[in-house]
Amino acid sequence: MTTIVETVSPEVAPVTTTERNTQPGHTRPALLMLAPFLILYVLFIIGPTLYMVLMSFFDGSLTESGLGKFGGFGNYAEAFGSADFWSSMWHTLWFTILTTPPLVVLALFFALLANRVARGRAFFRLAFFLPYVLPSAVVALVWIWLYTPEIGLLSKIVTTFGFAEPNWLGSPSLAMWSLAITTVWWTLGFNFVLFLAGLQDIPRDLYEASSIDGATPWQQIWRITIPLLNRTTALVIVLQVIASLKVFDQMYIMTSGGPNYSTRSMLQYVYDLGFTDLRTGYAAAASTVFFVLVLAISTVWVVLTRRQEQRF
Amino acid sequence: MTTVAPPPVTQASIDRRTKLFNRICAGVLVAFAIIWLVPILWTVDTALKPNAETTETTWLIHHPTLESFRTLLAQGDVWNWYATSFITSALTAAATVIVASMAGFALSRMRFRYRWLVFWFVLIGIMIPQQVLIVPQFREFSAWGLLNTYWAVILPQIPTAIAVFIFKQFFDGLPRDLDEAARVDGAGFFRTYWRVVMPLSRPVVSAVAIFTFVWSWNNLLWPLLVMSNPKLMTIPVGLATVQGTYGIRYADTMASAILGALPLVLLFLFFQRRIVEGIAGTGLKG
Numbered sequence: 001m002t003t004i005v006e007t008v009s010p011e012v013a014p015v016t017t018t019e020r021n022t023q024p025g026h027t028r029p030a031l032l033m034l035a036p037f038l039i040l041y042v043l044f045i046i047g048p049t050l051y052m053v054l055m056s057f058f059d060g061s062l063t064e065s066g067l068g069k070f071g072g073f074g075n076y077a078e079a080f081g082s083a084d085f086w087s088s089m090w091h092t093l094w095f096t097i098l099t100t101p102p103l104v105v106l107a108l109f110f111a112l113l114a115n116r117v118a119r120g121r122a123f124f125r126l127a128f129f130l131p132y133v134l135p136s137a138v139v140a141l142v143w144i145w146l147y148t149p150e151i152g153l154l155s156k157i158v159t160t161f162g163f164a165e166p167n168w169l170g171s172p173s174l175a176m177w178s179l180a181i182t183t184v185w186w187t188l189g190f191n192f193v194l195f196l197a198g199l200q201d202i203p204r205d206l207y208e209a210s211s212i213d214g215a216t217p218w219q220q221i222w223r224i225t226i227p228l229l230n231r232t233t234a235l236v237i238v239l240q241v242i243a244s245l246k247v248f249d250q251m252y253i254m255t256s257g258g259p260n261y262s263t264r265s266m267l268q269y270v271y272d273l274g275f276t277d278l279r280t281g282y283a284a285a286a287s288t289v290f291f292v293l294v295l296a297i298s299t300v301w302v303v304l305t306r307r308q309e310q311r312f
Numbered sequence: 313m314t315t316v317a318p319p320p321v322t323q324a325s326i327d328r329r330t331k332l333f334n335r336i337c338a339g340v341l342v343a344f345a346i347i348w349l350v351p352i353l354w355t356v357d358t359a360l361k362p363n364a365e366t367t368e369t370t371w372l373i374h375h376p377t378l379e380s381f382r383t384l385l386a387q388g389d390v391w392n393w394y395a396t397s398f399i400t401s402a403l404t405a406a407a408t409v410i411v412a413s414m415a416g417f418a419l420s421r422m423r424f425r426y427r428w429l430v431f432w433f434v435l436i437g438i439m440i441p442q443q444v445l446i447v448p449q450f451r452e453f454s455a456w457g458l459l460n461t462y463w464a465v466i467l468p469q470i471p472t473a474i475a476v477f478i479f480k481q482f483f484d485g486l487p488r489d490l491d492e493a494a495r496v497d498g499a500g501f502f503r504t505y506w507r508v509v510m511p512l513s514r515p516v517v518s519a520v521a522i523f524t525f526v527w528s529w530n531n532l533l534w535p536l537l538v539m540s541n542p543k544l545m546t547i548p549v550g551l552a553t554v555q556g557t558y559g560i561r562y563a564d565t566m567a568s569a570i571l572g573a574l575p576l577v578l579l580f581l582f583f584q585r586r587i588v589e590g591i592a593g594t595g596l597k598g
Binding site: 022023026027029030031032033034036037038040041043044045046047048049051052055062065110112113114116117118120122123124125126127128129130131133134135136137138140141142143145146148151152153156185188190193194197211216217218242246248249252253267270271274275280283284287290291294295298299301302 | 329330333334337338340341342344345346348349350351352354355358366367368369410411412414415417418419422423424425427430434435436437438439440441442443444445446447448449450451452455467468470471473476500501502505526529530532533536537547548549550551552562565566568569572573576577579580584587588591
């Protein structure tokens, strides 16, 4: 032990001091190498963010240039008083509630199973992950066809089992469920892969030791695997919530936010207000509110990953 | 089951139990994997039928045909969409890799003034959801007259803060001796970055490039807004826009879905391992 410490310490010491200090001759080349990123970053991310907040205080329109007439907090007051705003917010949350639990639990379940199966890894990866790389438009086309009344495969399967045929995408109460099913099929693979990676980090001898002590596979899963996966699970949940909140594509293509606006998400509300009603000021205010919500959840994610980094 | 006393637990019985358990696991997993493949198989099945036969809802194909693919490819729009998607995604991926790796190198290797400030400034970017910025970004591009140009699709997708941190993290893990040696030999920072560090960073370069390419290819909302000219649409925008116009020609619709998915499916099959390891190693998500 001591010899290791002795050989390591002289190298560690100078590194940690240079970590803190600035070194002469570094600043100019560093800024040159950062410049391409920082310029694009300010132009297309930071700038638009600030401009969005500014726009939200004016009654701007897409048809005229400039910010428009100053309106103070008028846009925010209107948004918070608007039933459409709240229903879009609710649809977004409802979609998140419907998709997050299955996307986390099923992905974990599949990963636990896959971890116990020695052969066919490539096949499972293909089956579960392939949908994730498909464009949303392709996924939407495929599932519209599966959900087609009378001749769609899913409708056929349900009626074969003697159930009444559900109006998958046409009924306001059911449409969101159908979109959730599609989304689970589409994006589960991503979480599956994250869980598989987490499982690989659990030391094998833990299982061997517990198995010698007479632990059943079931006990191993509940007492060893799940507790040791905590960090991965937390990460997957936060990433999933952020991804689900930002939903737009599936609704836009499969239901256009209908029937009767029952599946209009927050991003589509912003899209409709800004690009159909041309009220950019109001759309900016709605965006800002939504922005703050996603930002808050993303902060949790960053705190989680930063802490993880520090452990290594 | 009820009256027999439990047998003594031996190593052999544990092994047998574990083996049985694993076999059940495999069975359940195979069943789910097949369920997951059904929509894809059904899509291929439908696309190979003549349009008139698709209303029968059967896996059997009486008259297999590539007619749908032929019609679509002959119409020509698909080729334009492919071109736009390829050009914008490839340029976005290349630019992201270059720009983000340089920034990551500076943050990882150089001790410059206000380093902490730049660090936090870029970190904020990870938390900003780009999709929420469509209204101000659209105004920006329309003011510059860049709507319906490749620039409008490419530029806002390049500054990905998360990519900077993925590169920084990877560079942090590389031994410093090599680039210190290069520096002692008189190589400047840029030379060290380009000649020493980047050649050692193939795995992370390919992971970021592939992911940026896939996300850019699959992006719908932003290209939908800025590419209204049908000749300049990307694959997802084109598919989403024409989705209604095929009507009940289900075979044509499924063939168009397959054509839209094909490049990414090939990419996935070629780089499967890279993609999966990339996700596992970085925990990134678009």
